[in-house]
Amino acid sequence: MIKAADAVKILADFLGEQGLKFTHQRRLITEVFFDPEARQEHPSTEDLYLRVRAQDPRIGYATVYRTLKLLVDAGLANPTRFGDKQVRFEPEIPGEHHDHLVCEECGAVLEFEEGAIEALQEAVADRFGFTLSDHRMVLYGRPKGDCDPAICKRGDTTTRVSRTDG
């Protein structure tokens, strides 16, 4: 996982290139977002807002919202939905990629990489004469046996798994 300091650096560079300002709010939000310790793996804007607020109560929701958008533009954050209605974000490592498996039992979001699938996706796009620029894939399933605590302990979303969308 990318270190918070690296992410901050990448953001600072990005902002510089764009003629935008590197404020202390943006630094803090980025640090919290990439904090390896207590960070939630897929925070919503509000989740992140609350965590940031614990560090600096003067930061507004809109700033978190706008900074998250900036992080996405900088390639540092990835917006996704796991079935609930809020958009969630996950730290993005330039170059790496993984998809998700959601446990419908406990709401845990497991991550996996599967090169073979990516290759086939390319093939599909190719078949249509397209170049792939991005994709989203979320699997939903249930553990065959009991919900393994070691796995589901990793769950970070609230237990509600009512797929309203996809």
Add this chain to the structure above:
Amino acid sequence: MIKAADAVKILADFLGEQGLKFTHQRRLITEVFFDPEARQEHPSTEDLYLRVRAQDPRIGYATVYRTLKLLVDAGLANPTRFGDKQVRFEPEIPGEHHDHLVCEECGAVLEFEEGAIEALQEAVADRFGFTLSDHRMVLYGRPKGDCDPAICKRGDTTTRVSRTDG
């Protein structure tokens, strides 16, 4: 593609089993949703509402909303998001399944089936000790050459392709 009449029949049966009523609104909404002629392939609740309203101006938005939920329960509709914030629905053929490729140039939503990917998804779930119950996969890409009118003519979403979510 399933015929509107078949879908209506399936819905009627489903409603009967559940002790629910088969109203003329539900019939009309289902017919419009499955209309092979002018139907949009992935209407949002509002899209469908407008189309239904053209046939019967007295139908309310809430009825369309609730009927769509019913269609999902009956296995006749599939909710998905293609990057915009509204949930979109597509007629579901029991037993069949396809995924989507969104043209970032014109917003067209292309459909494809790829058994090999499905198989690999099962394998992934298996690796985690999970049984797959569902999945969502959307590819985003651009045509290598010009946007082929024959393909993009199929586009049904508005041209806005600003992935806010996934």
Add this chain to the structure above:
DNA sequence: CTATATGCAAAACGTTTGCATCCCT
């Protein structure tokens, strides 16, 4: 200094629900 960013509060959006009335079964 000036352009950009912030924080607040309010607007916008899509979705969902309460309720009086209506209508299938």
Add this chain to the structure above:
DNA sequence: AGGGATGCAAACGTTTTGCATATAG
């Protein structure tokens, strides 16, 4: 007749914006 369904309008939760003020460069 009676329980479910409808339509309206209002409630919701999340996302987005306007604007006066503060701040980085």
